[in-house]
Amino acid sequence: MVNKKDEKGISVEKSKDISEWYTQVLQKAELADYAPIKGFMIIRPRAYYIWEKIQKEFDKVLERLKVKNTYFPLLIPENFFKKEAEHAEGFAPELAYIEGKEEGERLALRPTSETIMYDSYSKWIRSWRDLPLKLNQWANVIRWEVKQTKPFLRTREFLWQEGHCVFETEKEAREDMEKMALEYQKLVEGLLAVPLIVGKKSEAERFPGARETMTIEAFMPDGKALQCGTSHNLGQGFAKSFDVKFLDKNEKESYGWQTSWGFSTRLIGAMIMQHGDDKGLVLPPAVAREKVVIVPILFEDSREKVLNKAKEIEKSLKKWNAKVDDREEYKPGFKFSEHEMNGVPIRIEIGPKDLEKKTVVLVRRDTGDKELVKMSGIEKRVEKVLEEIQESLLEKAKKFLEGSxxxxxxxxxxxxxxxxxxxxxxxxxxxxxxxxxxxxxxxxxxxxxxxxxxxxxxxxxxxxxxxxxxxxxxxx
Known part of the structure; x- marks a missing residue:
């Protein structure tokens, strides 16, 4: 990757070389770096904060739907994958193993958790009273990709959530599959402002072992689709392979109807590529840690007054985590470029002339539009502009998708x-x-x-x- 200190800005245009542009944004906006192992990445704090916001919002959805969080082991016995033939065949090329010398059996690093979770489900479920069983885990997975890797978009290790549910009836399972795909759409469009196409996967593209797969697909400016999440109706295939059965209300033994659904840190890659521009990262306010940066324009004779006012404004905008950039070793122009690179949604500039007029200059990151705002009305205006940026990013991306x-x-x-x-x-x-x-x-x-x-x-x-x-x- 390019070192951030080599050049201040992005050295290529997004429209001309999106691959190099993306690599530079990841490094210079301090989102990710390459790990010393091929195909792995380091998620830096700015990007990890976005993942935490996604987790926080989706945990609210899980709570509403009565899905509980859990955690299962990273290592899965090789024989578990052989129990469901189609699933085993689908994941065989991507499995990574460690040699379990004491156990006498190879152990796979989790590519997805159907097999290990359903082994436990078969022990936990006895009666219709135990259903529905709805669990989710936030975890890392390993898939030994042979294709060219790219941070967030395709890596050998990534973070994700995976939900695994068991129901009494086929109808409930189908409804769950459809509902979760729509919940994903609401989350991604609402939080990341990335519009999606939602629908069913073809027979060739559906999840190995599933009866039906629903997908959420984004479309990137380079003309490539990006699968951002999937929701599967597993039918009774896994239930039969792993003996997930229950006594129904008539005391008859029946196999459970299952679903699984997941999205990953790939969502962050979709957001970066969808909204970024030639100045760097453009963050939807909903996932920006600092939503406002205040840059004081300092001259010796008015330095203290301007700084004091900047800090006063910082306090009044505390709920948006506003920060004053009072570093003296950098000129305002450098600071402007750096905060644009990092995608901060709003920049506020304040100098001695602004003090006299009791105004500040407010600059939008997404459009670059500038406006004079009265200091007395700054809180209301910031709130309104942040809402406008969030809506505008989604609308702009929707127009692009529809036109594509x-x-x-x-x-x-x-x-x-x-x-x-x-x-x-x-x-x-x-x-x-x-x-x-x-x-x-x-x-x-x-x-x-x-x-x-x-x-x-x-x-x-x-x-x-x-x-x-x-x-x-x-x-x-």
Missing amino acids: ISEAKDMDELKKELNKKKIVKVYMKDDKEVEGNVKDQTEGATSRIIEETKKEGECIVSGEKVNTVAYIAKAY
């Missing part, structure tokens, strides 16, 4: 639209072989969601009449 969706009727058209960095809607049969054909012909594009339509159309590959439309895009 196009349609194609044949393969040539699909390729042309993908080259224009679009998400392309096509009629496509929900079939692994058909989707494999699309992937081969488009050099790796996949369906992000698939939805049923009333109107029939011709499958882009087979030509047969279908009523399923796929959203095709390149993806991270």
Whole structure:
């Protein structure tokens, strides 16, 4: 990565080289760094604060839905993965093992926790009275990626939450899958201002071992989709493999109906890439630690008066964690650039002339707009502008997403639209072989969601009449 001290600003334009731009923002805004082990990252405090905010907000959702937090071991016996064939096959390439010499069996580092959790569920659940069982864990997972890694977007270790529920009926499980996908959408759009496409995964793309998978997908400025979270209806497959059963109200033995759902620190990568600009990071106020920075413009003859007023304003804006940048070794211009790089939503400038007029200059990070604000009305104005920034970031990103969706009727058209960095809607049969054909012909594009339509159309590959439309895009 580029050293922050080498250059003050970003040396590339986001629109010209988003990959290098992203790498520089991560380093210079002190969000992440590379670890000494390939494919791993260090999450620095500014980014970890964002993750803590996400956790805090989602814990409120869990509390409302009566889901309890828990923790299961990082190490999973190899034989657990062999119990559910499709699941085992899906995760086999990504499993990392440690040699458990004393145990005589290899132990896998957790890629996801279905297997180890359901082993316990089979012991805990006896009767319909034990249901629903709804647990969540905040944890790290290890997936031995062979693709090129990029902090937050694709790493061998990441932080996430995973919810695992057992219900009496199929209906409850299906409703839970749908509800959690929508809760994810509310969380991500409300907190991170990243708009999402929500829908079902195709047969080829769904979670190994699931009957149905719902996904939340963001679309990045480089024309790639980013899966930000998934919610699965597992049916009874895992319940049968792990003996998760109960006596129903008629004293008959029945297998549980299960769901699992999760999102990860990938959300932070989506937010950085969605909102950032050529000056650096742009933070939605909802996840900014310091929402306001106050930069005093100091001259020797008015230094003390200006500083005192700046500190007075800092106190009045305490609820937004306002901070006075009174470092004397740096000029105001340097401070402006640094706080822009770090994504602080509002900058307030105050100098001797402002003292005379009893005003300050308020600058928005997202648009760069400046306005004069009376000192007497500063609290109300700051509150209003922070709300406007949060709304504006989401609206701007929504317009980009809506403008990025196009349609194609044949393969040539699909390729042309993908080259224009679009998400392309096509009629496509929900079939692994058909989707494999699309992937081969488009050099790796996949369906992000698939939805049923009333109107029939011709499958882009087979030509047969279908009523399923796929959203095709390149993806991270």
